[in-house]
Amino acid sequence: DTGVSQDPRHKITKRGQNVTFRCDPISEHNRLYWYRQTLGQGPEFLTYFQNEAQLEKSRLLSDRFSAERPKGSFSTLEIQRTEQGDSAMYLCASSLYASGEYEQYFGPGTRLTVT
Amino acid sequence: GESVGLHLPTLSVQEGDNSIINCAYSNSASDYFIWYKQESGKGPQFIIDIRSNMDKRQGQRVTVLLNKTVKHLSLQIAATQPGDSAVYFCAEGPYSGGGADGLTFGKGTHLIIQP
Numbered sequence: 001d002t003g004v005s006q007d008p009r010h011k012i013t014k015r016g017q018n019v020t021f022r023c024d025p026i027s028e029h030n031r032l033y034w035y036r037q038t039l040g041q042g043p044e045f046l047t048y049f050q051n052e053a054q055l056e057k058s059r060l061l062s063d064r065f066s067a068e069r070p071k072g073s074f075s076t077l078e079i080q081r082t083e084q085g086d087s088a089m090y091l092c093a094s095s096l097y098a099s100g101e102y103e104q105y106f107g108p109g110t111r112l113t114v115t
Numbered sequence: 116g117e118s119v120g121l122h123l124p125t126l127s128v129q130e131g132d133n134s135i136i137n138c139a140y141s142n143s144a145s146d147y148f149i150w151y152k153q154e155s156g157k158g159p160q161f162i163i164d165i166r167s168n169m170d171k172r173q174g175q176r177v178t179v180l181l182n183k184t185v186k187h188l189s190l191q192i193a194a195t196q197p198g199d200s201a202v203y204f205c206a207e208g209p210y211s212g213g214g215a216d217g218l219t220f221g222k223g224t225h226l227i228i229q230p
Binding site (some may be wrong): 033035043048059102106 | 157220
């Protein structure tokens with residue numbers, strides 16, 4: 001399968017714990033995006049990278065959220081001191097930023113439940 | 116099929132009929148629009164996109180119409196099939212960024228195909 005992959009698919013954690021999610025984009029894609037989706041809503045943009053550079057992070061929900069893409073390939077999204085309101089689906093997408101190519105391809109998501 | 120009002124959460128159509136899903140966007144500066152399909156438990160799947168310099172674009176069984184005057188976007192699906200049952204989201208983004216920046220999603224319409 002050459003699509004976007006995310007790990008884990010499901011995560012249950014207790015309030016106050018830290019969690020980290022991983023996203024592996026489509027191999028030739030240079031842009032990687034993180035979104036959050038709550039039940040019944042559309043995805044909400046959080047941050048994105050071009051190669052290893054994080055070009056937008058003002059939309060991260062709080063300073064408890066951080067993302068990295070150290071080698072310009074896979075990315076991780078970390079949430080520190082989780083709260084019940086963090087329960088949601090966290091989606092990763094990738095795209096090839098080149099002339100005429102703007103489609104963002106989404107992974108299956110990581111569903112986070114904070115108890 | 117039938118035309119639906121904006122923000123209607125559910126649209127039910129008979130298999131084989133045409134369906135029209137509508138969407139209003141808010142940012143007049145947006146110049147890149149996309150329709151995504153999301154099945155239960157999966158990430159959004161790209162369907163079709165359109166730039167603001169166009170008012171219509173056709174794909175396989177799908178057509179997207181853009182009316183910039185009233186900031187309205189619609190997705191027409193011809194000859195609906197059971198596999199078309201899903202939630203459909205419109206999304207908008209800045210073309211100046213190559214549509215590669217974060218997308219803003221609408222709330223979605225749940226399309227149900229009746230046998």
